Amino acid sequence: xxxxxxxxxxxxxxxxxxxxxxALVLMLIAPFVLTVxxxxxxxxxxGTVQTSIADIPVMIVNQDEGPLGEILIYVFQxxxxxxxxxxxxxxxYDQAKEMVDADKGAAAIFIPRGFSESVFSxxxxxxxxxxxxxxxxxxxxxxxxxxxxxxLESFVNRVEVNRVYGEVSISQMxxxxxxxxxxxxxxQAELAQQSKATIGEKSYIRINQQTQSGQAVKFxxxxxxxxxxxxxFLMFTVTYGSRSLLLENRTGTLPRMLISPTRSxxxxxxxxxxxxxxxxxxxxxxxxxxxxLFRLKWGDPLGVVLLILAAAFAATGWGMLIGAFLKTPGxxxxxxxxxxxxxxxxxxxxFDLSMLPPVIQVINKITPNAWGIxxxxxxxxxxxxxxxxxxxxALAIMGSILFAISAIWISRRGxxxx
Amino acid sequence: MTSILEVKNLVKxxxxxxxxxxxxxxxxxxxxxSLLGPNGxxxxxxxxxxxxxxxxxxxxxxxxxxxxxxxxxxVKQSIGVxxxxxxLYDDLTALENLRFWGQMYGISGKExxxxxxxxxxxxxxxxxxxxxxxxxxxxxxxxxxIGVGLMHKPKLLFMDEPTVGIDPQSRRAILDSxxxxxxxxxxxxxxxxxxxxxxxxxxxxxIIDHGKLIAIGTQEELTRQVGExxxxxxxxxxxxxxxxxxxxxxxxxxxxxxSPTDHEVAIVTPSAEQLLAAAVSRANxxxxxxxxxxxxxxxxxxxxxxxxxxxxxD
Numbered sequence: 001x002x003x004x005x006x007x008x009x010x011x012x013x014x015x016x017x018x019x020x021x022x023a024l025v026l027m028l029i030a031p032f033v034l035t036v037x038x039x040x041x042x043x044x045x046x047g048t049v050q051t052s053i054a055d056i057p058v059m060i061v062n063q064d065e066g067p068l069g070e071i072l073i074y075v076f077q078x079x080x081x082x083x084x085x086x087x088x089x090x091x092x093y094d095q096a097k098e099m100v101d102a103d104k105g106a107a108a109i110f111i112p113r114g115f116s117e118s119v120f121s122x123x124x125x126x127x128x129x130x131x132x133x134x135x136x137x138x139x140x141x142x143x144x145x146x147x148x149x150x151x152l153e154s155f156v157n158r159v160e161v162n163r164v165y166g167e168v169s170i171s172q173m174x175x176x177x178x179x180x181x182x183x184x185x186x187x188q189a190e191l192a193q194q195s196k197a198t199i200g201e202k203s204y205i206r207i208n209q210q211t212q213s214g215q216a217v218k219f220x221x222x223x224x225x226x227x228x229x230x231x232x233f234l235m236f237t238v239t240y241g242s243r244s245l246l247l248e249n250r251t252g253t254l255p256r257m258l259i260s261p262t263r264s265x266x267x268x269x270x271x272x273x274x275x276x277x278x279x280x281x282x283x284x285x286x287x288x289x290x291x292x293l294f295r296l297k298w299g300d301p302l303g304v305v306l307l308i309l310a311a312a313f314a315a316t317g318w319g320m321l322i323g324a325f326l327k328t329p330g331x332x333x334x335x336x337x338x339x340x341x342x343x344x345x346x347x348x349x350x351f352d353l354s355m356l357p358p359v360i361q362v363i364n365k366i367t368p369n370a371w372g373i374x375x376x377x378x379x380x381x382x383x384x385x386x387x388x389x390x391x392x393x394a395l396a397i398m399g400s401i402l403f404a405i406s407a408i409w410i411s412r413r414g415x416x417x418x
Numbered sequence: 419m420t421s422i423l424e425v426k427n428l429v430k431x432x433x434x435x436x437x438x439x440x441x442x443x444x445x446x447x448x449x450x451x452s453l454l455g456p457n458g459x460x461x462x463x464x465x466x467x468x469x470x471x472x473x474x475x476x477x478x479x480x481x482x483x484x485x486x487x488x489x490x491x492x493v494k495q496s497i498g499v500x501x502x503x504x505x506l507y508d509d510l511t512a513l514e515n516l517r518f519w520g521q522m523y524g525i526s527g528k529e530x531x532x533x534x535x536x537x538x539x540x541x542x543x544x545x546x547x548x549x550x551x552x553x554x555x556x557x558x559x560x561x562x563x564i565g566v567g568l569m570h571k572p573k574l575l576f577m578d579e580p581t582v583g584i585d586p587q588s589r590r591a592i593l594d595s596x597x598x599x600x601x602x603x604x605x606x607x608x609x610x611x612x613x614x615x616x617x618x619x620x621x622x623x624x625i626i627d628h629g630k631l632i633a634i635g636t637q638e639e640l641t642r643q644v645g646e647x648x649x650x651x652x653x654x655x656x657x658x659x660x661x662x663x664x665x666x667x668x669x670x671x672x673x674x675x676x677s678p679t680d681h682e683v684a685i686v687t688p689s690a691e692q693l694l695a696a697a698v699s700r701a702n703x704x705x706x707x708x709x710x711x712x713x714x715x716x717x718x719x720x721x722x723x724x725x726x727x728x729x730x731x732d
Binding site for chain 1: 466503504505509510521
């Protein structure tokens with residue numbers, strides 16, 4: 001009978017929240033709209049920029065007459081990067097920039113005349129004196145531009161290593177009398193050839209393009225945005241739920257439940273289960289909706305289901321903790337909104353977590369957002385259940401601790417308040 | 419007759435504040451017992467303790483033979499409560515509310531459907547049962563609020579000021595339904611600060627003030643306490659000072675008690691008609707305008723005034 005009543009209360013709460021239009025806006029429409037908005041900003045829906053990290057259009061203008069310009073073009077056109085990049089060599093840098101501005105490219109690269117010569121100069125040079133490669137990014141395609149920039153930076157780093165290596169080698173050979181100054185150009189040419197080989201021989205970026213079962217996987221920016229937004233607004237849902245406990249006390253329905261022949265533990269359990277059901281429903285609707293509308297691949301279904309349960313459990317724990325310690329529905333509304341935003345920012349709903357300072361990357365482990373995003377991201381890149389063991393465990397432990405603290409506090413204070 | 423409720427030395431304190439101060443009374447089976455007192459007198463707290471919502475600080479009560487302290491679950495099954503506030507879910511329909519609360523009392527299946535139909539019939543909302551509560555008028559909400567308290571056919575019904583904030587027509591309907599429930603055999607503990615309701619409904623009345631039960635008995639027993647005195651009520655203009663007039667009238671011959679309230683002075687006197695001329699004359703001397711006059715024969719209001727020196731609405 002007790003369990004039946006527990007479910008009765010939970011289902012009643014689920015029904016009530018889905019009849020509250022303002023709550024639905026924040027629970028479902030807001031994260032959906034924000035996901036779509038973020039997707040649009042990142043070029044997910046523009047049609048010109050690809051929906052995955054593949055065939056990223058990049059314009060290269062090479063005015064260098066030396067080997068390094070050629071090497072850079074060779075790198076971008078290499079077979080290793082052919083699925084990732086779609087390079088186009090142009091004559092004019094202005095034309096390249098125009099194409100980027102017209103959203104026809106994720107970025108443009110300009111290799112200035114004399115770049116190789118400045119790198120392999122016989123004079124001792126500093127990094128500042130070496131001519132610079134110019135990079136022009138498309139702000140509406142930050143992911144694609146980021147990938148190109150990473151490859152370019154990797155190339156430049158190797159060039160720099162080789163430049164220093166060449167300078168040191170030539171200088172030592174002269175000092176040791178192995179070559180005479182008139183032999184420097186020939187040695188330089190030889191070193192340049194060696195550089196060409198070493199700079200161009202290795203891959204510049206590694207992307208796991210296959211699942212363990214061998215299926216091809218494409219990264220989708222929405223696969224990062226959608227869970228981020230869903231998890232952020234999950235915090236709204238749980239604080240709304242915990243607020244309902246105090247609201248029910250104020251409107252008299254909680255005291256009415258408490259004077260029915262029902263143990264207070266079942267009533268509290270029903271309220272908690274109601275929040276959990278609502279959270280699960282919210283995540284399931286958002287995940288289902290984005291899968292259908294944007295053909296977003298969330299990954300291993302079993303992993304997704306378990307991650308939804310774990311994230312909802314941990315977030316509900318936070319909701320209960322907030323509800324247990326605050327005294328009025330108004331306080332919960334204010335604190336809940338603040339927690340939603342802070343957890344959203346800390347947890348990586350807005351930024352890639354790797355971009356945040358190391359301290360934040362430690363602190364954010366207290367948020368369900370960080371673990372949830374990590375799990376969903378792993379699954380979207382082809383991970384399976386065993387790859388998300390850590391996030392699942394972390395979320396389960398987080399929820400358990402928070403529930404225990406909340407339950408102790410509520411039982412000490414009493415469910416009904418005068 | 420046997421007692422369905424026995425309250426013994428019940429005390430409820432919140433910190434240093436004593437909300438219910440050592441009260442004792444009983445309710446016989448089939449009786450309507452009213453707790454009459456102003457707002458904040460301790461009526462709702464008494465009901466909260468008796469319905470097991472809050473524990474008593476000391477003392478105890480037995481309901482249908484079960485101790486509130488020791489057998490709260492048995493007590494809960496025996497009582498129905500109609501709280502002062504509309505304790506319903508606004509976004510659920512009346513039907514859904516009755517179903518939910520019925521299930522909370524362990525009713526299910528066909529019995530639940532039958533009971534919901536009976537209640538909807540009783541409260542006269544069968545045709546609007548599928549509308550959400552938030553679309554109802556205050557009176558309709560009150561009726562559903564009562565209906566919920568009756569779902570499990572309790573032996574004893576607690577009704578905490580069930581007519582607060584509703585129109586006269588709905589109020590009349592609720593008072594009639596209380597009588598009908600009582601005629602059907604239900605015992606009722608009714609709290610109110612309306613003297614007229616207590617007079618109309620109650621077999622016995624307990625007068626409560628500042629948490630203390632200051633008088634208890636039938637209406638006849640209580641009004642006998644003020645003898646054959648009338649109450650003369652002088653209604654003053656908003657700018658007039660009732661305290662000043664009450665003090666002046668207290669010295670008149672035949673005035674047993676003169677108490678100021680909001681824009682009124684209530685005078686307890688053996689003969690209101692004989693005192694009227696002198697009272698109006700004294701008011702004129704003081705330059706205080708009297709707008710109207712009421713003469714009331716001995717009633718519960720006069721009893722409260724007699725016992726506390728204050729009117730019920732203070």
